[in-house]
Each structure stands twice: as structure tokens, then as C-alpha cells.
Amino acid sequence: xxxxxxxxxxxxxxxxEDVSMNCTSSSxxxxxxxxxxxxxxxxxxxxxLYKAGELTSNGRLTAxxxxxxxxSFLNISASIPSDVGIYFCAGQLKANRDDKIIFGKGTRLHxxx
Amino acid sequence: xxxxxxxxxxxVLKTGQSMTLQCAQDMNHEYxxxxxxxxxxxxxxxxxxxxxxxxxxxxxxNGYNVSRSTTEDFPLRLLSAAPSQxxxxxxxxxxxxxxxNTEAFFGQGTRLTVV
Numbered sequence: 154x155x156x157x158x159x160x161x162x163x164x165x166x167x168x169x170e171d172v173s174m175n176c177t178s179s180s181x182x183x184x185x186x187x188x189x190x191x192x193x194x195x196x197x198x199x200x201x202l203y204k205a206g207e208l209t210s211n212g213r214l215t216a217x218x219x220x221x222x223x224x225s226f227l228n229i230s231a232s233i234p235s236d237v238g239i240y241f242c243a244g245q246l247k248a249n250r251d252d253k254i255i256f257g258k259g260t261r262l263h264x265x266x
Numbered sequence: 267x268x269x270x271x272x273x274x275x276x277x278v279l280k281t282g283q284s285m286t287l288q289c290a291q292d293m294n295h296e297y298x299x300x301x302x303x304x305x306x307x308x309x310x311x312x313x314x315x316x317x318x319x320x321x322x323x324x325x326x327x328n329g330y331n332v333s334r335s336t337t338e339d340f341p342l343r344l345l346s347a348a349p350s351q352x353x354x355x356x357x358x359x360x361x362x363x364x365x366x367n368t369e370a371f372f373g374q375g376t377r378l379t380v381v
Contacts, residue, residue: 195356195374195375196372201369245368254299256301256310257308258306
């Protein structure tokens with residue numbers, strides 16, 4: 154089945170540093186999504202990408218939909234303490250009515266004091 | 267607009283017991299799904315539905331049943347709970363491609379412990 158490889162699994166950074174994480178797949182997706190999950194909460198959508206090559210920003214977050222449609226990255230600039238959490242990439246194929254969303258295993262972001 | 271509502275938030279079951287996790291959405295989304303989240307495993311799809319009366323299996327369907335009698339509700343049933351089903355369960359809904367954007371909206375989760 155379709156699988157997403159998300160890396161890194163975890164990151165330990167200093168406040169103010171930039172962060173980069175990515176997802177790759179052996180399958181082509183029509184949509185890439187990036188979510189953040191805070192402790193005890195459900196994932197919340199950060200950025201949605203719908204076109205190959207698309208580069209989208211949301212405040213300090215920037216994400217890109219890879220040209221091959223098999224990868225995506227998320228960058229966070231000038232990290233702050235509230236950026237701590239788990240970040241998930243997700244791909245969606247949208248074949249016929251099958252709109253399954255496949256999730257990566259997540260990148261856990263830690264910010265060192 | 268409540269979004270996706272899951273109940274209960276916490277549940278402890280004994281092995282062999284059955285229960286139903288409730289999920290309701292008020293956004294008129296056609297597509298609903300159930301995931302389980304385990305440490306290091308990310309979100310794994312259990313079952314999903316592309317519309318009322320239609321359900322299908324995801325990646326880890328064994329031990330779970332679903333039904334979709336209305337657009338709003340998508341309950342998840344554990345027929346005979348096992349310790350391996352201890353997990354955090356998330357329900358999500360999204361518009362299908364025909365209706366527009368397809369971002370999934372998640373509920374707050376149900377933390378289930380089977381002893």
C-alpha cells in the first residue's frame with residue numbers, strides 16, 4: 154500500500170533556529186497536507202498544497218509540493234516555544250471517490266531551553 | 267459550528283467488553299474516517315466512509331466495525347476489546363473532491379485503555 158516516509162523522527166533545536174522536515178513517497182499524490190498536533194489534542198491543519206511545485210506560506214511556516222508529486226517539505230523559521238509538538242505530513246490521492254488520506258509517522262519537535 | 271465532536275474523551279474497558287466510540291460532524295462533509303494513534307506509529311487508518319451507506323476498510327480494520335447511516339455520524343464499534351486496542355482514536359471528516367477542498371478536520375480524540 155501507499156506509504157509516506159517522514160523525516161526526521163524527532164528534532165531538538167534551540168529557540169530561534171529554523172526547522173526543516175520532509176516527506177517522501179513511492180506513490181504520486183494530488184494533495185499534500187501538513188498538520189500539527191499539540192499534546193492531548195487532535196491534529197490541526199497548517200498548510201494544504203494542491204499543485205506540483207506549489208510553494209505556500211502561513212506566517213513562519215513554508216511548505217512546498219514537490220515537482221514529482223512524490224515529496225513535500227515544511228520549513229519553520231525562527232522557532233518559538235509554542236512550535237513544540239508533532240508535525241505530520243499527509244498525502245491524498247483522490248482516485249475516483251476514494252479520498253483516503255495517508256499520514257506519515259510524524260516529526261516530534263523539541264525546543265531546548 | 268462545532269466541527270468534529272468525539273465522545274467519550276476517555277474510556278477504560280475490560281478485555282472482552284464491547285463499546286462504541288461516537289463521532290459527529292456538522293460541516294456536511296461526505297468523507298469521514300477513523301484513525302488510531304500509537305507511539306512511533308503515527309496515524310493509522312482503521313475505516314473510512316465516502317458517504318452515507320458506504321464504508322470501507324483502512325490499514326488496520328480488524329476488531330472494529332463501522333456504519334454510516336447518516337452524513338453526520340460515523341460510530342466506531344469495538345466488538346470484543348483487547349489490550350492491543352489500547353490507543354488514542356481520532357475521527358476526521360473532510361469534503362470529497364467533488365465538493366471542494368479536501369483538508370481533513372479532526373476531533374479531539376478518545377483515549378482508550380483496555381485492561
